[in-house]
Amino acid sequence: MKRRAIALFLILMLLCAACTPQPQKNSISGFYFDTVVTITAYAPQSVLEAALALCAEYEALLSKTRDTSDVYRINHANGEAVAVSEAAITILHIANEISKRSGGAFDVTVAPAVALWDFTGESAVLPDDAALRNAVSHIGYQHITIHDDRVTIPKGAELDLGGVAKGYIADEIAAYLTDQGVSSFLLNFGGNVIACGIKPDGSKWNIGIQDPAKPSGAYLITLEASHSAVVTSGTYERGFDLNGVRYHHILDPNTGWPVQNGLISVSIIAERSVYADALSTACFVMGEADGLALIEDMPQTEAVFLYEDGTMHCSSGFKDAEF
Ligand code: AMP
Ligand code: MG
Numbered sequence: 001m002k003r004r005a006i007a008l009f010l011i012l013m014l015l016c017a018a019c020t021p022q023p024q025k026n027s028i029s030g031f032y033f034d035t036v037v038t039i040t041a042y043a044p045q046s047v048l049e050a051a052l053a054l055c056a057e058y059e060a061l062l063s064k065t066r067d068t069s070d071v072y073r074i075n076h077a078n079g080e081a082v083a084v085s086e087a088a089i090t091i092l093h094i095a096n097e098i099s100k101r102s103g104g105a106f107d108v109t110v111a112p113a114v115a116l117w118d119f120t121g122e123s124a125v126l127p128d129d130a131a132l133r134n135a136v137s138h139i140g141y142q143h144i145t146i147h148d149d150r151v152t153i154p155k156g157a158e159l160d161l162g163g164v165a166k167g168y169i170a171d172e173i174a175a176y177l178t179d180q181g182v183s184s185f186l187l188n189f190g191g192n193v194i195a196c197g198i199k200p201d202g203s204k205w206n207i208g209i210q211d212p213a214k215p216s217g218a219y220l221i222t223l224e225a226s227h228s229a230v231v232t233s234g235t236y237e238r239g240f241d242l243n244g245v246r247y248h249h250i251l252d253p254n255t256g257w258p259v260q261n262g263l264i265s266v267s268i269i270a271e272r273s274v275y276a277d278a279l280s281t282a283c284f285v286m287g288e289a290d291g292l293a294l295i296e297d298m299p300q301t302e303a304v305f306l307y308e309d310g311t312m313h314c315s316s317g318f319k320d321a322e323f
Contacts, residue, residue, distance in 0.1 A: 023042045024042070024044075025041070026041060026048055027041075028052050030052050033059060034190075036188075036190055037055055037187075037188070037190065039185065040187075041177060041182050041185035042185070042200060043177065043180070047177070047182060054173055055173065058165075058169045061087055062165045062169075064159075074088075074153060074159055077152075079153070081150040081151065083149050084151055087172070089151070090168065091164055091168050092108070093146065094168070094275065095161070095278060098278040098279060098282050099141040102282035102283075102294060104253055106279075106282035107141045108141060108144075109140055109158065110160055113132060113253075115158070119247075119249040124242045132255075133256070136253070136255060138154070144157075144159075162249075163281035164278040165277075166273075167189075167273040167276055167278065170229065171229070174273070183197045184198060186207075191232045191233075192229070192276070193207050193229065193230045193231070194228070194273050195225035195226060195323070196227060205225055206222050207223045209221040209223070209230070209232060212235075213310065220312070225269075227323070229269070229271065230268070230276065230323075231267065231276035231280045232265050232266070232267040233267075233283075234265030235248035235250070236248075239258070246258075259284060261287045262308055263307055263308070266283045266291065266305055267304040268283065268295070269301070270298075270302075271300055275298075279294070279295070283303060295315045302317055303318070
């Protein structure tokens with residue numbers, strides 16, 4: 001009798017679980033960090049709204065133009081130390097790590113050179129050579145000093161976290177959703193994509209790596225992913241064409257000029273989006289040989305180098321990797 005009661009109880013439990021409605025797939029978009037941010041998740045819309053509100057908070061902390069942001073205050077401190085958020089400190093430590101590992105190809109103090117270019121596509125004007133050389137004289141990640149929560153950069157130097165911040169924020173939004181009990185979601189922060197979990201039908205998320213020759217949204221590679229970040233840095237994102245040359249937003253910190261090495265994009269697949277983001281920019285500047293050497297040295301990190309002529313080279317683990 002007792003056994004039958006237990007069996008009945010278990011069957012009832014199973015029936016209840018089966019009847020509990022699965023969360024619906026919802027999606028929300030906003031414009032942050034100069035790009036379209038889209039969050040798709042099997043979660044109530046209210047959770048997505050809260051996640052999007054977090055983007056606004058991070059933008060307020062890390063924007064280069066808002067006069068209350070950490071980055072603005074560091075850039076306008078005339079060489080004085082500035083107390084900043086934990087987010088800014090974490091980003092700067094990771095940026096510093098990738099700067100060292102890339103031999104300075106990745107450098108967030110590239111800002112004075114960035115400021116001399118207009119990559120909105122509205123005008124196709126080259127900066128003044130002397131002004132660019134002067135800007136380059138202020139570039140040097142080695143001169144960023146971090147003590148606890150205080151950051152100092154030399155007078156004349158400036159930070160631009162555009163090559164790494166979106167990746168960091170995407171990781172933070174992913175952590176927030178996980179904390180809220182959301183187990184299946186896809187984030188797209190303007191080319192910084194995070195896929196987490198399996199969809200209710202048992203399938204993984206699809207992440208497309210764009211074919212720049214077909215900007216209409218065609219994909220060159222589609223990855224099935226359940227626990228990965230994919231970040232692409234490309235010449236087609238921001239820039240202009242002049243006399244047959246593509247001038248784009250990824251700059252060589254040694255010269256202040258856009259990197260011209262035949263690459264059209266570099267995509268990095270890693271566990272954390274902040275690393276994928278910094279590494280995609282770094283590898284673009286380093287080029288394939290040095291970039292691949294760096295990637296092969298990093299665990300659970302893969303890369304796809306794509307050239308203007310359509311050729312594509314992947315890291316050695318790419319083919320067999322589980323994303
Ligand atoms: P991403 O799209 O992640 O490759 O980042 C490109 C953005 O990072 C640019 O729009 C600049 O704001 C900034 N940037 C450009 N060149 C560099 C560089 N060599 N190192 C770090 N950041 C850079
Ligand atoms: Mg980047």
